[in-house]
Each structure stands twice: as structure tokens, then as C-alpha cells.
Amino acid sequence: MWLNNILETIGNTPLIRINKITRNLPCTVLAKVEYFNPGNSIKDRMALKMLEVAELEGKIKPGGTIIEGTSGNTGMGLALAACVKGYKCIFTTTDKQSKEKADILKAVGAEVIVCPTNVEPEDPRSYYSVSKRLATEVPNSWYVNQYDNLANREAHYEQTGPEIWEQTEGKVTHLVVATGTGGTIIGTGKYLKEKNPNIKVWAIDSYGSLLKKYFETGELDQKEVYPYISEGFGEDFVPENYDMKYIDKFEKVTDKDGAIMARRIAKEEGLFCGYSAGSVLQGLMQLKDELKKDDVVVVIFHDHGSRYVGKVYNDQWMMERGFLEVKTFKDLISGRGSQKLITVSPDQTVLEAIELMKKYDIENIPVMDNGNNTGAISESGLFNKILNNPDIKTQAIALVMEKPYPEVAFDTPVERLSSQINRENGAVLSRDESGGYHIVTKYDIIQSLSK
Numbered sequence: 256m257w258l259n260n261i262l263e264t265i266g267n268t269p270l271i272r273i274n275k276i277t278r279n280l281p282c283t284v285l286a287k288v289e290y291f292n293p294g295n296s297i298k299d300r301m302a303l304k305m306l307e308v309a310e311l312e313g314k315i316k317p318g319g320t321i322i323e324g325t326s327g328n329t330g331m332g333l334a335l336a337a338c339v340k341g342y343k344c345i346f347t348t349t350d351k352q353s354k355e356k357a358d359i360l361k362a363v364g365a366e367v368i369v370c371p372t373n374v375e376p377e378d379p380r381s382y383y384s385v386s387k388r389l390a391t392e393v394p395n396s397w398y399v400n401q402y403d404n405l406a407n408r409e410a411h412y413e414q415t416g417p418e419i420w421e422q423t424e425g426k427v428t429h430l431v432v433a434t435g436t437g438g439t440i441i442g443t444g445k446y447l448k449e450k451n452p453n454i455k456v457w458a459i460d461s462y463g464s465l466l467k468k469y470f471e472t473g474e475l476d477q478k479e480v481y482p483y484i485s486e487g488f489g490e491d492f493v494p495e496n497y498d499m500k501y502i503d504k505f506e507k508v509t510d511k512d513g514a515i516m517a518r519r520i521a522k523e524e525g526l527f528c529g530y531s532a533g534s535v536l537q538g539l540m541q542l543k544d545e546l547k548k549d550d551v552v553v554v555i556f557h558d559h560g561s562r563y564v565g566k567v568y569n570d571q572w573m574m575e576r577g578f579l580e581v582k583t584f585k586d587l588i589s590g591r592g593s594q595k596l597i598t599v600s601p602d603q604t605v606l607e608a609i610e611l612m613k614k615y616d617i618e619n620i621p622v623m624d625n626g627n628n629t630g631a632i633s634e635s636g637l638f639n640k641i642l643n644n645p646d647i648k649t650q651a652i653a654l655v656m657e658k659p660y661p662e663v664a665f666d667t668p669v670e671r672l673s674s675q676i677n678r679e680n681g682a683v684l685s686r687d688e689s690g691g692y693h694i695v696t697k698y699d700i701i702q703s704l705s706k
């Protein structure tokens with residue numbers, strides 16, 4: 256049996272139990288893993304639904320152009336539908352979003368316009384404003400507006416909700432969703448609450464979003480709004496898709512905690528998910544005291560990790576934001592206690608250096624001349640030289656030594672040390688606060704990376 260086109264693969268995503276991270280929770284936690292959709296996110300569902308409704312309502316005609324402000328996932332769903340149905344796509348996105356997301360959209364034929372993040376939605380440069388303006392300028396175009404387009408939540412009412420109900424055989428007790436436009440949480444939550452009003456619906460919000468405060472107080476507090484790093488959820492206004500009566504609680508998750516949890520989900524559960532999946536599971540862990548033994552919690556994992564390889568899954572990016580501890584030269588030598596650096600002077604013999612290598616089981620010895628780093632003796636270098644001329648053993652080190660090991664700052668991150676250590680340099684040196692030299696070798700780096 257075959258399918259007629261890629262759009263027929265949307266939906267019916269698996270519900271997969273989380274086993275390790277939630278080990279200490281009393282209940283069952285199941286993840287609706289939405290990256291199994293063809294565009295690798297849940298947004299395929301609502302993108303196709305919104306397009307089908309627009310076609311029915313005559314808002315888009317054959318050969319027309321789809322215009323939307325999208326951080327990537329909705330764009331991907333729309334672009335796939337556009338390929339199959341013969342439309343053009345123009346998307347506006349923000350410079351906060353992963354570059355990979357825009358590149359993927361271009362790969363499936365969309366035109367992508369990147370707009371600044373840190374401007375008000377009403378600002379003519381914002382991605383909302385640019386997409387709205389284009390919709391009035393481009394002939395035969397349809398402005399999707401996923402925020403206020405109620406076909407968004409309708410898709411989840413028709414698909415995501417029923418799938419979860421059936422997959423849990425009606426046992427689901429909690430739905431936990433990182434929320435942005437509100438489409439996922441409201442559509443799915445409404446369906447599930449109609450099936451069983453006791454089901455609790457928890458929304459996960461980002462710091463820098465006004466949704467939680469609005470839910471709790473009814474106030475649209477602009478003081479809650481500031482730039483944040485998490486992607487795909489949290490808002491600086493309340494989209495029309497919201498109907499807060501279907502939400503029981505809001506919980507905020509920090510950018511750091513969400514990112515770290517996303518990495519844990521990949522490593523510990525083998526689910527390579529996006530940033531908001533980390534945030535949603537982190538949010539659930541923060542609320543764990545509210546869960547009981549027989550609870551069946553469904554969390555939504557919105558998208559795939561491949562869109563975040565330059566971000567959450569990049570150590571450098573994580574370190575620059577203080578999300579990952581940076582290991583430095585100082586950390587690598589911290590376990591050595593008062594052990595002194597083994598050195599030789601240029602007028603000692605090669606044999607003396609070999610004796611030291613044997614005695615201390617080391618391969619690299621700096622050559623110090625009156626406290627100055629003037630050369631190096633390495634096991635591999637000596638080996639070649641002795642093979643060619645066995646008499647070298649009795650000669651002075653000054654005659655056979657290699658160039659000195661590079662010196663680096665005491666707080667140089669391990670990542671940068673690795674790039675200095677190569678075939679020619681088996682080690683790097685650094686001085687501590689009191690001027691004493693320390694050495695880090697290839698072996699130390701390998702040890703630290705394998706921990």
C-alpha cells in the first residue's frame with residue numbers, strides 16, 4: 256500500500272514512555288513525540304488544517320502565495336503543503352531563531368525574510384508587521400496568522416487530543432504543553448477535558464513571556480516581557496487561540512534548565528528533541544510534588560533536535576550562555592596536589608631525560624633554562640632520533656630538543672587546549688598565580704573528555 260503524497264503521513268505520532276529522567280516520579284510519564292511528523296514538528300498538523308480551511312473559505316486560490324510570520328516549524332508544515340498543492344510561500348522569521356530553521360524552509364522552496372527580534376510587535380520592522388504588510392502587497396496571497404487563526408487549535412482538537420485519548424485508553428490524567436500560539440494546548444486540552452473534566456492541563460511558559468501572569472491576574476503586564484533564549488513558546492501578547500478556561504496551571508522554566516533537560520532527553524532517553532521538549536519535561540519535574548501514583552502524564556515534544564544542533568546541542572553555544580560548566584586548564588591540573596612539574600635543563604643528557612620518563616611514566620618533558628621555557632623533549636621525538644643515531648643518548652638535550660610547548664592562560668577552556676595539542680605539540684604549559692609552571696598533555700585532555 257502506498258500513500259498519495261507526504262501530507263498523508265501527518266499525525267498518528269507515537270506516545271513513548273519516559274523511563275530514566277522521571278524515575279523518581281510516582282507516576283507514568285508519556286511523551287507524544289511529534290518529530291515523527293514529516294516536517295519534524297507538531298506544526299504540520301495545524302499548517303495543513305489552516306490551509307484546508309482557507310481553501311474552503313476561498314481565501315487562497317490556485318497558484319496563490321502563503322504568507323506567514325513563523326519561527327520555522329509552522330513554515331515547514333506550510334511549505335510541505337504548498338509543495339504538494341502548488342502554492343508559493345513567503346515567511347518572515349526573527350534573528351533569534353536557529354539559522355538551520357530558515358535554511359530548512361528555503362530547502363523546501365520557501366522565501367524567508369529574517370527580521371529583528373527585539374522590537375515591539377507593532378514596530379514596522381517586526382516579523383508580525385512585515386508579514387502583514389506583504390500580505391497586502393503580494394497579489395493573490397493569504398496571510399495565515401497562526402496566532403489568531405482558530406483552525407490552529409481546531410487541528411489539535413481533531414487530531415492530537417483524540418490520539419492521546421486513544422493511545423492512553425482514556426487513562427491520561429495530565430497534559431503538559433509548552434505554549435506559544437496556544438493552538439496545541441487549547442485544542443488538545445479542550446478535547447481531553449470534554450472526555451474527562453478531571454484531566455489537568457498544565458502550560459509551560461518561558462521567562463520573558465507575559466502568558467503566565469495574564470493567566471493568573473488577567474493583566475497584560477509588559478514588564479514581564481524581555482528577550483529570552485528558549486524557542487517556540489512564550490508570547491509577548493495573548494493570541495486569539497487562547498481560551499484560558501482549558502488551562503489549570505502555568506509554570507515557567509528558565510532558558511538554562513530547558514536546554515540542559517533537552518540534552519538529557521537526547522542522551523538518556525534516546526529522543527533527539529527540540530528545545531521546548533526540554534522545557535516541558537523540566538516544567539513537569541518542577542511540579543513533581545503535585546503528582547500521584549496512578550497519574551498518567553502526557554507531555555508534548557513539539558519538534559526535532561536537528562534544528563538546534565548549532566545551539567542547545569553545541570557545547571560552545573551552551574558555555575557562552577553559562578548553561579554548561581567550562582572546564583579549564585586549571586581544572587585539569589587541580590587533582591595533582593603539590594606534585595612538581597618534571598623538567599630538564601638543556602645541559603643535561605638525553606639519557607637523564609629518558610630515565611625521568613621511565614621513573615615518572617611520562618612522555619613529555621619541558622626543557623627549562625633558568626626558569627625559562629626553552630624547549631621540549633618528547634618520547635615520540637626521541638624515539639625517531641635514537642633509531643637514526645643511537646649515540647644521541649649521551650649528548651646534551653640542547654642539541655636534540657624540540658620547540659617549546661605553547662604557553663596558554665591558566666583559565667583557557669579545555670576545548671581551546673585541544674586545538675593546540677597536535678602531532679608536533681604533545682602538551683601545553685601554563686603558569687599559576689605564583690608563576691609556577693604546569694603541564695597538560697594529550698593524555699590529560701583525553702581523560703577529561705571521557706569523564
Ligand SMILES: Cc1ncc(COP(=O)(O)O)c(C=O)c1O
Pocket residue numbers: 296298326328329433434435436437438439440486487488529530531532557558
Ligand atoms: C518548538 C515549539 N514548541 C512549542 C510551540 C508552541 O506550540 P503552540 O504554538 O501550539 O502553542 C511551538 C510553536 O511554534 C514550537 O515550534
